[in-house]
Amino acid sequence: MNILFIVCVLVISPLSVVIADLRVGFYNSTCPNAESIVRQVVQNRFRTDPSITAALLRMHFHDCFVRGCDASILIDSTQAKSSEKDANPNLTVRGYELIDEAKKNLEAACPSTVSCADIITIATRDSVALAGGPNYMVPTGRRDGLVSNKADVNLPGPDFSVSQALQSFSAKGLTLNDMVTLLGAHTVGVAHCSFFRSRLSSPTMDPALAATLSKVCGSGSDPTAFLDQNTSFVFDNQFYNQVMLNRGVLHIDQQLSLDKSSAPMVSNFAKNGAVFQQSFANAMVKMGSIQVLVGTNGEIRKNCRAFNQLQQKNARALGIF
Template sequence: MAFSKRLVLAMIFTVFVIAKPSEAALNAHYYDRSCPAAEKVILETVKKAILHDPKVHARLLRMFFHDCFIRGCDASILLDSTKSNQAEKDGPPNISVRSFYVIDNAKTKLEKVCPRTVSCADVIAIAARDVVTLSGGPYWSVLKGRKDGRMSRANETINLPGPTFNVSQLIQSFAARGLSVKDMVTLSGGHTIGFSHCSSFEARLHNFSKFHDIDPSMNFAFAQSLKKKCPISNNRGKNAGTFLDSTTSVFDNDYYKQILSRKGVFGSDQALLGDYRTRWIVETYARDQKAFFREFATSMVKLGNFGVKETGEVRVNPRFVN
């Protein structure tokens, strides 16, 4: 009996040790008691912003991607530059993110309702989900409990996947964040509500190579239309550029249909059609929007779990460390 009792106690202890780490993991109900109004406050703030700025959809979604890709989802993208440090938000790849005021506004409201409780990182993650859903895309339960980082460096934005990447480079970049080839193609579908400045794709339109002025993988008529939007003499204005698919403010599978028609704006978008590892996924999503929505929600949760901080601070002001 004594042996059996010790064995049972050992088993209980073992289960406790195994289960303990999961208690600190992200949780969909993290703020149910400490700030039950959190998601409602963020949703209403996002809705209001969308009414005044149609580019908020794309900017908030890109904000989430870029934040999670650098240091994990820790809101480092929100920190302002200082005299001694240039922050991520001022790195070249983040020129088209902007709309930081939406997170500022949501955080200001949250600090009044439940001070020092909801992290900026969680606000970004919830806002990204909300812009997708409000644009007609899928809904998913955002796992919460992240803490905010205290460091942000512009030079680290070089680690973001670039618009000129080939498929192998894309796969490698996403794999470093624990994401599969399918996750990569799926998350690229976020471009369905994206906007790009001319600088990200103009190399495909002029003097592309020794033999081609225009990237031969691009639909010729489509390339001509982009040339008009991005003339060599004047393409540096903040509105100089194009949306990344034809249904500009609707989250749908049109992005994949555009790729099949050779109308991917970025070289990295169009490259997905030319590689056997990714072509079948593009074709699947182009014909099955439900499959795309289902996988997008799953991949967003996976990205949102990468490298998160579960200990640390909850910033009062998104732009500065406490």
């Protein structure tokens, strides 16, 4: 398959470079190559797997919507406690090994300096730019959380209505415009058939698409389908054009063009890709500031999969120190 690799060279400036005590260039003096180290890891992965953009966007969203953007989604479960990773919505989250690689390289260059939460944020931005999306400035300075509980995971679902989904987004300080914009990330996303099989007989789905997806989902397994059937690996505004043609795969996606509150925004983004890109950059920066830990709160993990205290405890048990 011939995949189009696009790098957006236009750097979009967010509404503000200082949000919630985060700032652009936070590591300029303590780890000046931090962002370039992360970028190299993302570029290497994207060359062979352009689907990593969707994976990182999902990871970032699932992290920020549970206890804030604190990398709590990265913690591995132990025999004593189940972490966020074990919650049903997170069982198909992927890309953890990319974060591990970036962290390993950063620890070699600047030990105990760059947080895992910032790595997720930077890597997501870089993957979006590689797929053709905006290359926006990312305020950094997040610290890593000290809690990760399976029971805390409560995310908006694919079968939500616009009003139901908006309640979840509003609880995080995000607006309807933010929600419609962020769901535009589905332009590079996929979903398992189990999440949309009930829509295949819906009068709000284009019959041709329904026929195509019925074939995809006809096997006994639970395969995936692209949420944007047009430019599936390119980060553009085609998702909005698709839902306006009743080609939204997920219920919530299609509802964006049917609900009178969100329909004008969908139409605007469908007509103007540049407006969508700028709105997406702003919304991502805003989402990335949800309940962040800064200053002396939290910690800077040495291993993104475990709290530092647990790492030290395990090391003592092994006689390392």
